Amino acid sequence: MADNLIFYTNPMSRGQIVRWMLEEVGAPYETRLLDFGTTMKADDYLAINPMGKVPAVVHAGKVVTECAAICAYLADAFPAAGLAPALPDRADYYRWLFFTAGPVEQAITAKFFGIEPDADQQRSAGFGTLELALGALERAVAGKTYVAGERFTAADVYVGSQIDWGMEFGTIPARPAFEAYVAPLRERAAYKRAKEIDNGLIAEMQAANPA
Incomplete structure (x- = not known):
């Protein structure tokens, strides 16, 4: 279930790394978009990541932050994807x-x-x-x-x-x-799926907030 794996991100961030990793894993996940100056600094997200930064994932109620750690964690959590060596x-x-x-x-x-x-x-x-x-x-x-x-x-x-x-x-x-x-x-x-998703989200954000 997607609610078992939640991905907190902003498409204009290192969250793109984790998006790619999630697409490689192939498991369903829910994306929750955060803004840098508002929702990323709100109390409910700071309870997940006190640094107030993205990305973060919550899997089966457990929080993982830091891109490299998330990549390593997801490789182990979803071994069927074959993304970690023996x-x-x-x-x-x-x-x-x-x-x-x-x-x-x-x-x-x-x-x-x-x-x-x-x-x-x-x-x-x-x-x-x-x-x-x-x-x-x-x-x-x-x-x-x-x-x-x-x-x-x-x-x-x-x-x-x-x-x-x-x-x-x-x-x-x-x-x-x-x-x-x-x-x-x-x-x-x-990689291409992840780029398409995040580029689409960036385009939506820019359309909603034209310079």
Whole structure:
């Protein structure tokens, strides 16, 4: 039942990552749209995510936040979708899923805010420098169809989304290895369904609130 899996999002957010993951899972889910300045900060949603941010999912009454965690959770919660490797084969799966959610995300955010760690700060910052983090990510996907093994997993949803968005918005350079990795992911049926849904919601929002 859809009310067993509730997805809180805004289509102009990282919620697009989880939308793609949900479409890959294939289970019915209910979407609840939130506005950044109003419903996302309302008490009923803050009871779900005290950060007042999206996305979040509630599955069987249990709350999961943070995109990488949601992707990993859904892969385990719906094993029939085949989106997680067998337990003995999860080293690269966990490594690159959380490397991209941690050091890569931190490095991109720091750069966006104009923060350039000096030599001493680089030793303390988990990402070191943006170039260091992106170089490691580039090597992780170079020459590979999937980032963690021989088949598509939830790690590809998250890593692929970050690279896809990053190249679109200029926060990640369009290096050949990144373009070659993302290109087939964009052809997945679930990716296309997710984009169609969220692009449709964005169009509706823009029509309702013209600039």
